[in-house]
Amino acid sequence: MVQTDKTSHDGIVLQNAGADYVASAAKSALGMVPFAGSILAEIAGNIIPNQRIDRIVKYAQALESRLLMLEKEIVNRNMSDDNFTDLIEESLRQASRSLTDERRDYISSLVANSISSEDIEHYESKHLLRILGELNDVEIIWLRFYLDPVMNGDIDFREKHANIINPTSAHSESTQPELDKSTLQNSYKEHLSSLGLLEKKIDINTSGRSTKLKTTGFTITSLGRLLLREVGFNNARIR
Structure with missing residues (x-):
């Protein structure tokens, strides 16, 4: 002992x-x-x-x-x-x-x-x-993407991170790698949304007595802009 x-x-x-x-x-x-x-x-x-x-x-x-x-x-x-x-x-x-x-x-x-x-x-x-x-480096890139998400916005940034932010859509003829990448992209955005950094854009479709809600995209929140500005993205002004 x-x-x-x-x-x-x-x-x-x-x-x-x-x-x-x-x-x-x-x-x-x-x-x-x-x-x-x-x-x-x-x-x-x-x-x-x-x-x-x-x-x-x-x-x-x-x-x-x-x-x-x-x-x-x-x-x-x-x-x-x-x-x-x-x-x-x-x-x-x-x-x-x-x-x-x-x-x-x-x-x-x-x-x-x-x-x-x-x-x-x-x-x-x-x-x-x-x-x-709480964020990985890929999620920070996605958050930065939403500062200027229009089609021709921030070309240099899009080209630099094309392998990450080029959208991958899942459909009936998608390959397994395409399905996997689409799933991960959606997961990144959902996580950013859960932290209050992105906000979902909701489309409300009312037909008869039923109402359907569909997420059509995301927009960056004031908190998302604040975080980006504090970590060094000086163009992330609060709106």
Whole structure:
């Protein structure tokens, strides 16, 4: 029985030692990013053991480029705000799971905008960041598509992401891959709608005593525009 306790204790010690090593590595790596790195290092050591340090460093570099456009005094003043610290912690968690530079840019833009904006509070930015965390990169592209969904709108964007946003319709002669892609496209839009980022356009057809409702498309909501603007799409103005 004593041996079991000792083994358990040793395991905890080794686990803690490993976490301490990762935390130390995080602080060392972040220290190479002069301004943003020093802000993130202390928090990172507490919340990202066993996560990908390289992703955090890339995020710090992305955040650094944005914070350098702001006055250091303003940034440091925000560091004493618990709501801002919570925002930073959540951004680190998401950055540690990020797979692309684009995702890290979204996160860093949202955090930097939280500092510079006079209209959005830190706790509101954290709410937006949590919504961002619910979306995959494909869904963000679909949300951006609805900023300008007309046939000839935003040609450069459509060409860049044609493999994602070119519509695939399901019909009786569709192949299985076509059916699968159509199903996934609809799923992305439904998810965006469930988060309040898109709104369904409903066609009401009344015939006799029966009324049929049919979804004919989607439009972007004010919340959708706000999220896109905060993550760096500057043409996403609220309407």
